[in-house]
Amino acid sequence: MNMPSSRRATPGRLAAISATLLILLSPFLWLLQMSFKSNDQILQFPPPLIFTPTLENYISLWHSAFSASFVNSLLSASLSTSLALLFGVPAAYALSRWTGRGKHSLSFAILVTRMAPPIAFTIPFFLFYRWIGLLDTITGLVLVYTSFNLPLVIWMMQPFFDTIPVSLEEAALVDGARTRTVFTRIVLPMVTPGIAATAILCFLYAWNDFFFALILTRTNARTAPVAVVNFMNYEGWEWGKIAAGGSLVMAPVLIFSLAVRRYLVSGLTAGAVKG
Amino acid sequence: MSESGIDGERRRFIAFALAPSLIVLFAVAVLPAIYLVVTSLTPFQLTNPGSAIDFSAPLRNYRLLPGDPRFVNSLIVQAKLSCWSVLFQVLLGMLLALLLNVPSRFVEFARTFFLIPMVLPPIVVAVIWKLIYTPDISPLYYAAQALHVTMPALTSSVDFALTSIVIADTWEWLPFTFLMVLAALQTIPDEYSEAALVDGASRLQIFWYVTLPFITPILVISGMFRLIDSVKAFPLIFLLTSGGPGTVTEVTNYYAYLLAFDTNEIGYSSAVTVVMLLLVCGISLGLVWMGRRREAMA
Numbered sequence: 001m002n003m004p005s006s007r008r009a010t011p012g013r014l015a016a017i018s019a020t021l022l023i024l025l026s027p028f029l030w031l032l033q034m035s036f037k038s039n040d041q042i043l044q045f046p047p048p049l050i051f052t053p054t055l056e057n058y059i060s061l062w063h064s065a066f067s068a069s070f071v072n073s074l075l076s077a078s079l080s081t082s083l084a085l086l087f088g089v090p091a092a093y094a095l096s097r098w099t100g101r102g103k104h105s106l107s108f109a110i111l112v113t114r115m116a117p118p119i120a121f122t123i124p125f126f127l128f129y130r131w132i133g134l135l136d137t138i139t140g141l142v143l144v145y146t147s148f149n150l151p152l153v154i155w156m157m158q159p160f161f162d163t164i165p166v167s168l169e170e171a172a173l174v175d176g177a178r179t180r181t182v183f184t185r186i187v188l189p190m191v192t193p194g195i196a197a198t199a200i201l202c203f204l205y206a207w208n209d210f211f212f213a214l215i216l217t218r219t220n221a222r223t224a225p226v227a228v229v230n231f232m233n234y235e236g237w238e239w240g241k242i243a244a245g246g247s248l249v250m251a252p253v254l255i256f257s258l259a260v261r262r263y264l265v266s267g268l269t270a271g272a273v274k275g
Numbered sequence: 276m277s278e279s280g281i282d283g284e285r286r287r288f289i290a291f292a293l294a295p296s297l298i299v300l301f302a303v304a305v306l307p308a309i310y311l312v313v314t315s316l317t318p319f320q321l322t323n324p325g326s327a328i329d330f331s332a333p334l335r336n337y338r339l340l341p342g343d344p345r346f347v348n349s350l351i352v353q354a355k356l357s358c359w360s361v362l363f364q365v366l367l368g369m370l371l372a373l374l375l376n377v378p379s380r381f382v383e384f385a386r387t388f389f390l391i392p393m394v395l396p397p398i399v400v401a402v403i404w405k406l407i408y409t410p411d412i413s414p415l416y417y418a419a420q421a422l423h424v425t426m427p428a429l430t431s432s433v434d435f436a437l438t439s440i441v442i443a444d445t446w447e448w449l450p451f452t453f454l455m456v457l458a459a460l461q462t463i464p465d466e467y468s469e470a471a472l473v474d475g476a477s478r479l480q481i482f483w484y485v486t487l488p489f490i491t492p493i494l495v496i497s498g499m500f501r502l503i504d505s506v507k508a509f510p511l512i513f514l515l516t517s518g519g520p521g522t523v524t525e526v527t528n529y530y531a532y533l534l535a536f537d538t539n540e541i542g543y544s545s546a547v548t549v550v551m552l553l554l555v556c557g558i559s560l561g562l563v564w565m566g567r568r569r570e571a572m573a
Contacts, residue, residue, distance in 0.1 A: 007465065009379035017374060021385055027403045027446065028391060030414050034406070047417055087299055090292035098289050110296075112556075113304035117506045119531050120552050123314065123545055124307035126535075147303035150296055179288035208396040210510045215536055225398040229514065232405075239412055246402045250395050257394040261387055 035243035042239050057244035065219075066245055069227035073249075076138050076223065077206035080145030084202050087146075088153025089195065093183060095154065096161035107158070110151050118211045121147075126215055136218040144216065145206040152205065153198055156263070160194035161187065197263035200256045207252060224249045308552075315549045319542035326542065336546035346547060349527040355437060356526060357505040360444040365498045367445065368452025369490070373482075375453075376460045386457075393450040397507075401514035404443040408515060430515050436523045443511050448504075452497045459493035460486070499562045506555060527551045 034042060036053035061067065095107060125144055126135070134140035164187055172182045188195075213223040222230075228245040231238045316333040319326045340346050371389065375382055392400065408430045410416045419426040429439040463486065471481050506528050512518060518525035518533065525533075527547065534544035 007377055007468075009377040009382065013374070013377060014379070014381065017382060017385060020371065020374065021388055024446075024449075025388065025391060026414075027407055028395070031399075031403050031406060042412065045417065046421065047414065087296045091296035094289040094292035097285075098293075110300060113300050116308070116552050117528055117548075117555065118509075119528055119535075120311055120548050121304070121307050123535050123541060123548060124310040127310070127314070127541070128307075143303065147299060150299060154296065173285075179285050183288070183292075204394070208398075210396070210398040210513075214513075225396055228398060228402060232514075237409075239406075242402060243406075246399045250399045253394055253396060254391070257390065258387060261390070 031243050031246055034239065035247045037240065037243075039240050042243075057240040058248070061241060061244050061248065064241075065222075066224070066227050066241075066248075069222050069224045070248065072138060072141075072217075072221055073207060073224040076141040076145060076221070077203045079138070080142045080149060080206050081199050081202040083142065083146040084149035084153045085195065085199060088150050089157055089188075090183070091150075092154045092157030093161050093187065096158050097166070107155075110154055113147075113151055122212060122215050125212075129216060135216060136220045136222075138221050140216055141213065141221055141223070144212050145209065148209075148212075149202040149205055152202060156198040156201065157191065157194055160191040164190055194263075197260045200260045201263065204253055204256055207249075311545050311552075312549055314542055315545035317542045319545070321539045321541060336543050337550075339543070340546065340550060345522055345525065345530055346527070348522050349525050349530040352437065352522070352524060353506065353526040353528070356440060356444070356508065356524075357502055359441045360448070360505060360508075361498050361501045363441065363445040364448050364452045364501055365494055367449050368454075368497070369456050369494060371449065371453045372456035372460055373486075376457060389453060390450045392447050393454075395447075397447070397510040398514070400443065400447045401510040404439075404446075404511065405514050408439055431520055433520055433523055436516050436520060440508065440511055440515060440524055443515065444505070444508050447511075448501055452494075452501065455493050455497040455500075456490055459490045463489045496566070499566075503555065503559050503562070506551070 035057055036055070037051060038054050038056060041048055041051050095103065121144070125140075129135040129137075129140050134143070169182050169186065172186055173179065177185075208225070209223070210225045210229075213221075213226045214229075217223065217226065224245070228242060228249060231242045231245060314327070315336055317327060317329050318332075318335065319329075375386060375389070395403075407413050407415050410426070410428060416426055427435060429435045467485050468481050471485055476484070506526070508526065509528055509532070512524055512526060512529050516524040518529045528551065531544050531547045531551065534540045534547060
């Protein structure tokens, strides 16, 4: 078949694509290469493009308070993801199977809870946490991230449940199985890929958060994104550590995004609607 | 077991499955929203204990807003930032999608890498651009120096500070519009452009009369998403300009943050946030309504 001229992979076009990609990614690559440079190399002019990479930035991070922040990030992101799934997956199933009136209004209301800019939640959460002593705790962060991710789980999972024919469940029900058993034994195993993709997106949202962590934590529960910014202090910016810290913060994101590439669009657009 | 027995059990299960989520969402989304509105009716300052429950002049904060030059300025800054970055993201995203809309294994593989800026943690994006905008260390300034071009200090200049935010925000979110447009392009049957080609249409004509009408809805939708989302540029502003110089890049979101967590004006900040919230919801609902009307007309 003859492709129309506007849709052909000519060498010229491939070169243009490669060049665009290089330009687009160069800021990101610059940070990455900097993380493997010593402080002297970072300040050299012109910047050496070929150099002996060093791990000294990463090693000094490992021995600093940054490693605790990294663990805090891991803990708050994974705990909140588990909780959001625990609450959200059954709710998504219920919404998918519920045929009554008000279904769409309810779905929309759930979505609206995340339309607000984060600051709208931060002020009440900050005051409340201050009152009951949840400021600067992992529990506090987990609670915010769970509420933040719950609508995402419900919205991401509902289409997965919609694709499972109700007749399949009815057959089991007629055979005397209870709805709960049908849900856990038949329906859930069928949506495992969806759950995995949703879990990764939830994890990324919590992992990527800067705003909540900035305001709701100080030192004990400080997360990695906030810790990176703390390397920019009044005594001077430790660019080597900033670059290495930044690279460490983005590492899980890059790995996971590749894994859920197919679901990124629906996840991100759901996030976008929630503003 | 009778038919209605199954239905009854099913209904109970649905209610049981839905209830925890609704309770959680009520507790952590609806209650805070109500609390925010309540706080906005008080002159609450953290340093002034009685102020949290002082409802003697409930609308005072809202009366102050129109006369507050920083608030008015912040709305204008946000409007500028949103319009320019949405415009660039939609245009460049479309161009990129047109460039990458070719059937090729290599291109399919490369597409994933085009998405990187969007999935990076926002604070890492901010760090990356801080790096590029900091003269001592920036590859941009190195290049300028090598070419003997004098670069102005971008983030601290009144003229360029907002532009530097727009550039960084465009870089971060361009992949989003690209992805959306690419998905739309791939639904266009090849026969259309082939037929046009046979009829002797130029490539520009094909784009204008065949491709563009096809992707217009998705351009509008992705622009809408980005518009609603553009109030979330907080990490970029926080790290690159801190709202400055002066208030040149101080968006409403950032102003509300400073009020609450820098100057402790919790009550007033809540009022600013409530107004911002209403504006965002209003714009979102307006866009949804417009979208419905378009659909109804089509």
